[in-house]
Structure formats: structure tokens, C-alpha cells
Amino acid sequence: MGSGEWGWIVPDGLWEVVEPLLPAARVRQQGGGTANLDDRAVFAAVVYVLTTGCAWRHLPPCFGVSKSTVHRRFTIWTKDGLWGRLRRVMLERLADAEVLDLSRVVVDSVHVRAKKGGEHTGPSPIDRGKPGSKVHVLSDCNGLPLVIGISSADTHDQHGLTPLVEALPAKHDPERAPHLLPRKLHADKAYDNSELRTWLRRRGILPRIARKGVESSQTLGRHRWVIERTMSWLTGYRRIARRYERDHRHYLAFCDLAAVITCHKRLAKTTT
Template identity: 55%
Template sequence: MDDRLAKRLVPDGLWEIVAPLLPAPKRRRQGGGLRPVDDRAVFTAIVYVLTSGCAWRHLPAEFGVSTPTAHRRFQAWTRAGVWRRLHVAVLDQLGAAGEVDWSRVVADGAVVRAKRGGALTGRNPVDRGKKGSKIHVLADRTGLPLAVAISAANTHDSLALEPLVQAIPAIRSRRGRRRRRPDKLHADKGYDFPHLRAMLRQRRITPRIARRGIEPSDKLGRHRWIIESCIAWLFGRRRLTIRYERYPHLFLGLAAALICYNRLTK
């Protein structure tokens, strides 16, 4: 494989963060067998599948990783929680550099088609009832994804807000203790429910939610670009635009971590 492509997909700085998070390979009791494929080569192949949107079976041979090996190790690392820990590790570095803006966060969701069905899918009300999933995102003021989640396409946005807020990790700060509480939360009328406002105030987060029948949806205006940009960055990883996996959460955490790492390099 072209070394320049590999370094572009997985720079040395990213690999330094990823490598300590990967579980050690299991040793065979009887010994022998082939030497395990290098973890970095496998991780690079996984990032290629995520960014290009190709099927596992179309993984180029130049990566030096077979399709079964890449897919098997991807599933094992997913079960081990590697992507979530990678996302938090990158956010920690951003937080320590003062790059996480806690002054406000914005929440929203977007629906994708689920080709093979599976867990957390449902009839998509805006796609003729075809099966789909909804990706929920909570981003800071600059568009960094702080928390991501997935649900069935027919899940109301409001049901995802509290889990998203609870999923914000405790992130390092430039000075002082770790932080996980934003000052304000902006959202559209789909989140306008008294119990959600009460939940936010209980956590000392000021709700800035458009009120149904009182305020127009476009009042979110100058803050909506934040979440729209974040969702666009996620869907720039083409594997997320259509869900092919029967199991949820597979690529979403990795995509969020890569977006945060791109910000870290800038």
C-alpha cells in the first residue's frame, strides 16, 4: 500500500493515541499459526472503509489485510469499547488545549436508511416507511461532537436528549477539574417539553429551546449551523450515510473521534 495514503488515513499522532487503547491479541494455547496482522494496518483499513463507504469485501488488497481479519478485529474492538475511549482521549487533548467551548451546545438528529434492518431500526416517516435509523448528535459551540447516539428512525428527537446529555464525558480542562456541563443548550421545537427543560435546569444547564406555537423554527438561526456542520462532517465519512450493519453504534464513535482529531491537528 502507498505509505502516503496510509499516513494520510492514520497519521502518526493519531496512532499514538489509538495504540494504547487496543486490547492485546489473544495467544493460542497450542502455539503455532500465522503471525497476527499488524494492528496499525488493520486500523488503517477500518478507517478506509469508514471514509470511503466501500463494502468490506471491496477492501483493496494493497492494505495487506484480508476482509475477514479486518471485519473480525473491527467487531472485537467495537465490543471492547475502543471507539468510545478513543473519542474521549481525543476530547481530553482538545480540552487540555482549551479547544472545547462549553459556553453552549446544540443538539439535533438526522435519519439514515438501514439497508439490512437490525437493532435500533424503524419505519422512516420521511422515506415512505422504509427501515432507517436516526443519528443523534450533541456538539459544542464550534461543532465538535461531544456525544453521539443512534436510535430507530421513528424515535422522537426529544427521547434522545437526556441520554445525550448524560453521555457527555468528563473532559480535561486547561486549568482545574474535568468538565462535562455546558452553560447553555440550544435545540429546536422538537425538544420543547417541560420535563426536558426541568432536566436541564436540574443539571444547571440553561435551556435555549424554541417554543412550539410561539417562536419560529428559524429562531435557532445563527446557532443551527453548528450542528448542521457537525452532522455534515459525520456524513463526510461515507459509511455513515447508509447503515449496512445489523448492529448499531459500530462506526459512529470512530467517526466522531476522527472529526475531533482533525480539529486537534489544526
């Protein structure tokens, strides 16, 4: 299988980032067995599921791998932590290319219906109490997704902020630290909490959170609109717009993969 056969769905630049991070193939102690199928074909099939939202059993035969093989490899990669590593490496590349703008970061969340329930699901307050999840996103000034988290649909937005900020990748290189430490954080009135403001200031981040009954929604809207676009980018991947995975780790894996692809598209535009 040629190296560029899946370039239409997994560009060469993205594959160069992914391939070194893949876990080594399992070796049977008793010997025998068959060699792993082409990793790039399997990865392309996972991206296809993410993009189209199709069920694993509906994967087209053009990838040359069975649906059970793709799902099994996806599960192995998820347990190995591939998607989190991939997201962190992509952010490092964005920082190296001076594409990230952390003069301010923006936080928000979106509800998604959880078709099959599972961990981190709950009655949605905006969907007549049907089971759902909430996707929390922290983006840079231009809307590039930095960190994604999930919770049950009835979780208050305030509880999603601190895990996102704490999950921001940090380097101990003093020359890089200023590029990875946000200066300001913008959020709407759902995050209006004095303890959150104090916590952010202690971390050297200036909170710009709308105050209930004081500031109108339009006051900070000129900075917050980018997160709405980010949500549109992410939910454009149909496997994210609805949650079909009972295992929350699998759903979060798709969210991380969507963020990686979004960031790679911006990086590719910058470097060409």
C-alpha cells in the same frame, strides 16, 4: 511495515492516540498460531471502509490484510469498547488544548436508511416508512461532535436528548469540571418539552429550546447552524450516510470513529 506507511489515511498524531488503547493480541493457550498482522494497517483499512462506504469484501489489496481479518479485528475492537474509549480520550485532549467550547452545546438528529434492518431500526416518517435509523448528535459551540447515539427512525427526538447529555464524559477533578459541564443547550422545536427543560436545569444547564408557536426557527438559528455543519461532516463518511450493519454496535462504532477523526482534524489544526 514502516510506521509512516499509512500516514496518508491514519496520521501519526491520530495513531499515537489509537495504539495504546488497542486490546492486547489474543494468545492461544495451546501455543502456535501466527502473530497478529500490523494493527495500523488493519486500522487504516477500517478508516478506508468508513470513508468510502465500500463493502468489506471490496477492500483493495494494498493494505496487505484480508477482508476477513479486517472485519474480524473490527468486531473484536468493537466488543472491547475501543471506539468509546478513543472518543473519550480525544475529548480529553481537546479539553487539555482548550479547543472545546462548552459555553453552549447543540443537539440534533438525522435520519439514515437502514439497508439490512437490524436492532434500532424502524419505519422512517420522512422516507415513506422504509426501515431506517436516527443518529443523534451533541456538539460543542463550534460543532465538534461530543456524543453520538442511534435509535430507530420513528423515535422522537426528545427521547434522544437525555442519553446524550448523560453520556458526556466527566472528570472528578474540580479544576476541570467547569470545562466539561455545558452552560447552555440549544435545540429546535422538536425538543420543546417542559420536563426536558426542568431536567436540564437540575443539571445546571440552561435550556435554550425553541417553543412551538412562540419562537420562529430563525431566533435560535444563529447558534444552531453549527450542528447542521456537524451532520454534514459526519454523513460525508459514506459508511454513515447509509446504515449497512445489522448489528447496531458496528454502526455506532463507525459513528464514533468518524467523530474521533473529525475532532483530531480540528486538534491538529490548533496545535500546528
